[in-house]
Amino acid sequence: MFVYQIIIEYDGTKFVGWQKQKNGQSVQQEIEKVLKKILKEKITIYGSGRTDSGVHANGQSAHFKLKSKIDNKYYFLNSVNFFLKKKKISILKINIKKKNFHARYSANERVYKYVIVNRLAPLSLDLNKAWHIKSNLNLKSIKKAASLLRGKKDFSTFRSSSCNAKSPIRTLDEAKVIKIRNKIIITFKSRSFLQQQVRSMVGCLKYVGENKWSLKKFQNTIKSKRRTECAPPAPALGLYLDSVKY
Numbered sequence: 353m354f355v356y357q358i359i360i361e362y363d364g365t366k367f368v369g370w371q372k373q374k375n376g377q378s379v380q381q382e383i384e385k386v387l388k389k390i391l392k393e394k395i396t397i398y399g400s401g402r403t404d405s406g407v408h409a410n411g412q413s414a415h416f417k418l419k420s421k422i423d424n425k426y427y428f429l430n431s432v433n434f435f436l437k438k439k440k441i442s443i444l445k446i447n448i449k450k451k452n453f454h455a456r457y458s459a460n461e462r463v464y465k466y467v468i469v470n471r472l473a474p475l476s477l478d479l480n481k482a483w484h485i486k487s488n489l490n491l492k493s494i495k496k497a498a499s500l501l502r503g504k505k506d507f508s509t510f511r512s513s514s515c516n517a518k519s520p521i522r523t524l525d526e527a528k529v530i531k532i533r534n535k536i537i538i539t540f541k542s543r544s545f546l547q548q549q550v551r552s553m554v555g556c557l558k559y560v561g562e563n564k565w566s567l568k569k570f571q572n573t574i575k576s577k578r579r580t581e582c583a584p585p586a587p588a589l590g591l592y593l594d595s596v597k598y
Contacts, residue, residue, distance in 0.1 A: 354421050357447045357455065358383075358397070360412040363440035365480045365589070370403045370412065379403075379441060383414075386435040390428070391418060400455045400596040401462065404548070406588030408481070410465075411444070411595040415455040422446070453598075461525070461541055461597040466554045467590045468536040482535070483554075483590035489561035491531055497560040497570045498527040498538065501553060508577040510552035517546050520577070527553075539594070554586035 360383070368376035372384075380397060387395040400413040422428050425446050432443050452458075467482040468489070469475055475484050501524050508520040526541035538557065540550055556573060559565040565573070565583075573581045 353451065354418045355415055355449045355451055355453050356418060356422065357413060357415045357445075357449050357453065358443050359445040360409060360414060361442045361444055362409050362412065363481075364403060364406050364408045366440075367405065369405045369407070370399050370401075370409075376405075377439075379409075379412075380414075382436065382439050382441060383432075383443075386432055387416065389435065390431050393419065398455050400459050401544075401593070402547075403591075403593050404588050406480075407591045407593065408589075409593040411463075412593050413455045413459070413596040413598075415449065415453060421448075455596070458598050459543070459596050461543055462545065463594040463596070464540045464545065464550045465592045465594045466538045466540075466550060466586060467592070468538070468554075468558075469534055470536055471534040478535075480589050483586055485558065487562055489536065489558070490563060491529070491536065491561070493563070493567065494536070494538075494557050494561040495529045496567055497557055498529050500567070500571055500574065501527045501540075505574065506577050507546055507549055507574075509573055509579060509582050510549045510556075511546040511579060512548035512552075513579060515547035517544075520546060522546060522549070529557075548585055551585040551588065551591060552582050554590075555583040558586065559583045 362379050367379050370379045372378045372381045395416050397414045397416045469478050469482045470485050470489050472486050504523040506520050507522050511520050524542050528539040530537050560570050
């Protein structure tokens with residue numbers, strides 16, 4: 353039995369998310385259908401984590417097991433991408449791994465990026481790829497607030513009510529904010545995240561940037577550990593699973 357890792361890029365706009373569901377098309381489902389067609393056996397792929405409906409990926413990681421070895425990786429990638437391109441899914445790389453490799457449980461770090469376009473004019477090129485915010489955001493305040501998220505904390509405030517994680521304790525290694533012209537990119541790094549944690553944190557950062565919340569209010573919101581204190585989560589369309597490290 354051979355274990356293969358694939359790195360995947362996708363536009364999540366028209367999908368119900370990464371994981372297979374009964375209520376619509378998922379990224380996992382589409383890839384499995386194509387792999388079955390090419391490899392002539394039923395394949396189950398395991399992702400590094402779920403991404404919600406509308407969330408995109410620059411570097412989702414997944415693995416699958418195969419009875420026979422893939423001899424020509426170039427041919428494999430070319431064939432798979434031929435069938436997936438209409439779905440706006442691309443397999444960027446394929447790597448053979450040790451038998452104990454698991455895309456989810458072997459991961460040491462996950463990197464998410466959230467993109468905001470802060471301008472008055474509507475989006476054309478970034479439509480469904482970024483959160484369009486017309487009101488002028490205070491970048492300095494957003495950066496200060498983001499720095500308060502770093503470290504090991506109870507992130508209950510930012511945790512979805514449907515989150516199944518055993519503990520709300522997470523260590524956020526990085527919360528970095530940069531601005532390129534009118535585009536604000538917020539990068540979060542952690543071994544793992546709670547359900548809707550990133551979008552909830554961004555929603556609160558927006559309130560700070562709009563001067564609706566002071567830094568003290570933001571800090572108290574974190575300390576409250578109450579979901580009811582959280583600002584409305586940022587929309588899924590600006591969120592990207594950027595990379596997974598092992």
